[in-house]
Amino acid sequence: MKFDIYGRFQLDIHREGGAWAAYRPVAGKRVPASDLAIPPEVSADELAEYLDDIYHELAGPGDRISRIG
Template sequence: MRFNIYGRFQVDVRRDNDAWAVYRAELGKRTLCEDVVIPPDVPADELATYLDDIFHEYAGHGDIVESMPD
């Protein structure tokens, strides 16, 4: 699943075995974000809310984390 983080950058979140893996998506390449950890029990439909909690310091007034089509 791909997410637009406040229009500043994008991340791909993938299920890897029993854990979530987060990748920074930039111009045709993906880089693992080892410092972003999503607990394995977070459901897929709550990922945008969880990412909003993690990255809220990047948000401006009215900014949101948006799910993007793959």
């Protein structure tokens, strides 16, 4: 699943071995988002809300986190 984080950057998040793995697409590569840890109990439906809780300080008025893939 891909998420747009307030129009500032994107994250590609996948389930790997019962845990969430997050990557930032950079120049055609996937770089691990080592600054982000997503608890395994967060469901796929809750990811956008969880990401908003983590990154809310980057948001401006009307900015949203949206799933793009």
